[in-house]
Amino acid sequence: MAQRRADMRPLVVLRPEPGNAATTQAARALGLTVHAAPLFAMAPVAWAVPEPGDHAGLLAGSAALFRLGGVGLDALKGLPVHAVGAATAEAAQAAGFAVAETGEGGMEPLVARLSPGRYLRLAGERNVPLMPPAGVEVDTRVVYAARALDLPEDLAAVVQGAVVALHSGEAAGHFSAECARLGIARGAVALACLAPRIAEKAGAGWQVVEVAEARTDEALLALAAQMCQTVCP
Numbered sequence: 001m002a003q004r005r006a007d008m009r010p011l012v013v014l015r016p017e018p019g020n021a022a023t024t025q026a027a028r029a030l031g032l033t034v035h036a037a038p039l040f041a042m043a044p045v046a047w048a049v050p051e052p053g054d055h056a057g058l059l060a061g062s063a064a065l066f067r068l069g070g071v072g073l074d075a076l077k078g079l080p081v082h083a084v085g086a087a088t089a090e091a092a093q094a095a096g097f098a099v100a101e102t103g104e105g106g107m108e109p110l111v112a113r114l115s116p117g118r119y120l121r122l123a124g125e126r127n128v129p130l131m132p133p134a135g136v137e138v139d140t141r142v143v144y145a146a147r148a149l150d151l152p153e154d155l156a157a158v159v160q161g162a163v164v165a166l167h168s169g170e171a172a173g174h175f176s177a178e179c180a181r182l183g184i185a186r187g188a189v190a191l192a193c194l195a196p197r198i199a200e201k202a203g204a205g206w207q208v209v210e211v212a213e214a215r216t217d218e219a220l221l222a223l224a225a226q227m228c229q230t231v232c233p
Contacts, residue, residue: 015167016040040146044068056117063091068144151178163190169201192224
């Protein structure tokens with residue numbers, strides 16, 4: 001484990017479980033002082049399983065769908081998966097799916113490269129609208145939902161002066177609202193964001209907003225570790 005410096009800022013991790021525990025553990029291995037505060041609780045929702053033969057492939061924008069999709073996923077294992085990133089691809093393979101493609105820049109670039117056909121997108125209740133190219137049709141089915149949680153009031157003082165890791169646009173928007181509710185001064189909070197869209201959803205007024213070089217947890221933690229050491233309180 002890396003040695004902690006006394007002057008390092010703490011890191012607050014807001015992503016839901018089970019990802020929060022993994023990110024927190026990895027951050028502590030880097031020598032960071034970490035506070036875990038999931039802002040969402042994930043739960044499955046009932047969904048109608050479509051006819052697999054009507055689709056050319058499965059679009060997967062989150063590893064959570066393979067954990068929360070339920071038994072309906074079994075009927076779809078013959079569809080090749082187009083995964084938004086490495087973690088989602090790994091979850092697909094662990095669930096028994098074959099991965100045809102692994103993206104790294106979000107769902108839109110992945111969809112833009114699809115061959116003509118109809119694709120099944122399994123997603124969360126709050127999902128990013130897609131604009132598929134000509135000849136590509138996307139059939140979206142919601143298989144899980146995220147319930148927003150309050151930021152613990154006893155963390156307000158920690159957040160004001162911390163680096164906060166944001167893994168999604170939904171977390172960015174909810175965290176912004178929670179700061180307003182708890183009276184946390186944005187100018188004392190530094191944000192480490194997984195993607196540009198997340199930084200946009202967070203809004204303005206923060207002390208510093210930085211975006212990871214790649215859409216991976218490793219890249220986000222590398223950025224957060226650097227910010228914990230170099231961004232002045």
